Amino acid sequence: MDSGEPSSNGDIQWCFSQVKGTLEDDVTEADIISCVEFNHDGDLLATGDKGGRVVIFQRDPISKNSIPRRGEYNVYSTFQSHEPEFDYLKSLEIEEKINKIRWLKRKNPAHFLLSTNDKTIKLWKVSERDKRVEGYNTKEENGSIRDPACITALRVPTIKPMELMVEASPRRIFANAHTYHINSISVNSDQETYLSADDLRINLWHLEITDQSFNIVDIKPTNMEELTEVITAAEFHPVECNLLVYSSSKGTIRLCDMRAAALCDRHSKLFEEPEDPTNRSFFSEIISSISDVKLSNSGRYMISRDYLSVKVWDLHMETKPIECYHVHDYLRSKLCSLYENDCIFDKFECCWSGNDSAIMTGSYNNFFRVFDRSTKRDLTLEAARDIAKPKTLLKPRKVCTGGKRKKDEISVDCLDFNKKILHTAWHPSENVVAVAATNNLFLFQDKL
Template identity: 80%
Template sequence: MFYRSNSDGNGGETTWCFSQVKGTLEDDVTEADLISCVEFNHDGELLATGDKGGRVVIFQRDPASKQCVPKKGEYNVYSTFQSHEPEFDYLKSLEIEEKINKIRWLKKKNQAHFLLSTNDKTIKLWKVSERDKRVTGYNTREEGGRPRDPTRITQLRVPTVRPAELMVEASPRRIFANAHTYHINSISLNSDQETYLSADDLRINLWHLEITDQSFNIVDIKPANMEELTEVITAAEFHPTECNLFVYSSSKGTIRLCDMRAAALCDRHAKLFEEPEDPHARSFFSEIISSISDVKLSNEGRYMMSRDYLGLKVWDLRMETKPVETYPVHEYLRSKLCSLYENDCIFDKFECCWSGDDQRLMTGSYNGFFRVFERGAGGGRRGELTLEAARDAAARPRQPLRARRVAATAKRKKDEISVDCLDFNKKILHTAWHPHESIIAVAATNNLFIFQDKF
């Protein structure tokens, strides 16, 4: 796909335009309505969101939006179901939240769709299917489902299939539970489409989709004495094509590539990706901001992207010593780390994603801002873009978005916003990119914003 430059370099209009916003635009929002994950399926026809209330909402691409020229990235509600309920662990006297941490789609094999969803402890495999026909003419029961009196059945009827109103049903096919002591932060499907991994703070387990009562522990970093614990697992993902390879990141800013062919327990990594720390730049916050909140392998499998608190790094899997590309996301916050530590924002976990052709990167920031970086653009402003998921965009459908600028100093231009005026409650933690088109989905509190390239 041909991509235009992201910005005009002067904070003017961009090639991106607003398409849709889902969810109420009112200010009174409950905690349960906050979106906690966003995920496109493999062909981009479906888009799923999970929220803190344990609900999964699936949106389907509007067929008419694909036929018009140019194509539009518009989605309609397809199905809504309650995936997880709040639970209580009586042995540990702990409440288990219903919040959906991750959603992962399986590749489509038949007419039905399958997805995995997880909260802190339990993973569920859901089947989403359509039903637009009904069977009538049963011999042993009435149309309403009540059993018929056998003494009044005087003749046999041949059941017939008739058209009915379309119904979308979501049913749990598998429940994978009781395998994690700590909170699950990642699930990732293997390229074999038969196994998947789940990761918590100290362990990574390997599951088979057909087996719910058994999993294999493939990584265990729990020390014999918990006082010796120095790092925790923050994210994990399978390689997109090599079924034996997976990566996991840590709170110490390292990424480990493991090969399951080497040993049953991958306690020894095949490669370790770590950027040397500059001793002159070390501060009280260095360890916190170096913690990796998300790691994503590129679609073709050669590169890997990691997100720490202040920026994005792109690694070549063939070079462990340093990243091949570095993109500052909100470097202007470095002077604000003390106040961000006091309000706990410094512990926010930002996700990141690749475009379908691996040429662009996206991640979130504060004040409703999210960043799009164009690879190979020289790292200048022309290759980076700050956009805003603003509620007033709903009044301007298909209008080009205006690039935003943040001024790190007191002196600012007319079209810039001061770093002191940023709203840290409006944070973009979850984003997703359509696998084949220039369509992006951005979660902002309880709203799902959809943007697309106007070309």
Template identity: 60%
Template structure:
């Protein structure tokens, strides 16, 4: 079992080099908050009107950052590939469209009389082991394994079907033809290799690939299943929190993820604001978890919104496997896996919204789920907010900085200016307000950075604001 001492004695490798335990808190290194960022690319429509199907719902780099996959509410997945030959004059992140395919279609469950949306809820890359690339994608009910490969040769000369359409020929064959392979320009083909279906009665919220690259988990509101990538008809239920009487239901599963280095360890979060770390070698029953990460609640500050904003929307492990960052509605909490009784640090994302919880509840924004992610060197945490704002938190110095993912930044290599949120928003205050100050009353709750991914090896950020994908990189 992976206990606290085992974690403490582990020096994991990050990006091919040993990661020392004291490297995270090394105050001599430059602060991530001092990094100068600039906008290198914008993907998607620049029009103000947004088609709901084009809203990006998931984004993820692959293991070396060469590819970036983005899924939307229309069930489509767009894979971008880094162009190393035709780079922009000042940019290293010239990502171009590599493949676009329809991953999921809308369906209808006739037994329950409900529609199943095609929206992509999560994407997970498998490490590359062949010339082809593999990734998993899921909507509410079905997980699919996609193979993305380049074709340089094409078979021609079929006897029983037409060349282009694949339709069966009706006329009689006059002569026997021998198929031949003809060289063609590189064609990228995406094919569904396996479909993992009929295992979830509730909405799937996350998928995660194991460190062994042979199994993955899928989690819905009440259950977590583990699949072998080679078997689409068999899975193992490892977590089931469904009570005998649904009226006794007290919490639901909100997210789940495998540990980055320990094959038998995974964690899942709940709507009660707790994260349970489970070791399958010990037990898979959620009440017999190995560790429980939860902050002591201040009873005196409880109100109607307390349980809603305490629900954990997303969490992730650091690359070295020692830390964990969890995002609830108002905070990012940093946990040390060796200390479960208290968070190492609590970063306030948008504390200024506490006075507006009633408004956020009325427009359903209080139920938004924001991602968080570690930097490639485990020194910073990235997460999003409203008004196209995103935050970078420095773990060592406890500093933070706010930036805006704006379409107005069109100047080549224009360095992003840190933003400051101020209270109010009346005309008198507007006259005295500086350019880098944003009043809380002018925040656009429709423009929100829900999903983000940090390049696994470099200072390159991918952030989603509705139907736009923003790419930022450090200026040096």
């Protein structure tokens, strides 16, 4: 079961593994999780929250090697990544909320990750220290400088073991390059450059250079009154370092090739599904806006999430998606009230399983959806505390829209729209998933 393969009957049976976070009902705004990201081997899992903190969890070595394998994680390091700031020129407060975290591939014993709020991207180094040096000549053990007159003999410093310390230190700060709020960062497959995207522009950075970036996409019109769309997400291709995609609020995805021209204002491919005129309504434009786009691990496909569905695109075919999965079609009749309470503007993310055979995305009422691409079966599961016992099997949930409700179903009118799962992540090689529900991080795994 190492490659994220479904079980023999074609279905993964999911069970509860862990939940992290406080139990209290009165959740402070700062504790709400705003992004979740596994690193490349899945041994570390990072979350960012609205209070600007990054918490890194490490796979429990016993759970990794036990038979059957368990997906259990312990807190490894917690640090304050961003502080609230104030833009004096625009008289605007800049929130400390972490918008995105992206891991770099590991090159040495330390781990590196990028984190960003609305304006500033930081490169963090997370390293371990389990030894300390004793016996300096010029300073005492407490760090105070020794009086040179008192030094009568030379000491040879010795290295002594100490309790393991995990240190997070900021190595680079990339600032002042975005007029609008940063919504995406993506590390290139060359592991030397990365992109950052805001509403109207995409910048290309070198990881070693903080004071300059190269603007590769600019969709800002000369007259802002002519503005018709904004960039909602951007990502580099996982294998081809010259390719990137970005999605827009108009429901389109553009593929750009940096070899074709230094400025990618002219796209190489445009992926767009023609609108069905029978479904046209006041909300059509809002619900067709793409909130997230993710290229598959193989690099052949990509998924895009709009308000009601997840679509799978083949990079070789621009005209229409090859698969479409309805996340919560039962909300079509509720769009009016969802517009009034602003939920219609929620930005749901989506993610691929390690071998690209399944897709996961969130919904309301702490529901999340898993779609199996080979069997075309789909599951609605709930991240709820009442199942918080290890190995508890998750019961598939059903939402009913009609008058009569079966025993296990929940009526669409009873859904809690304040409980929403916007951020999910899938382990790169196993069926272990992380789901952020408000201030709690749930971990689920397949029942082996």
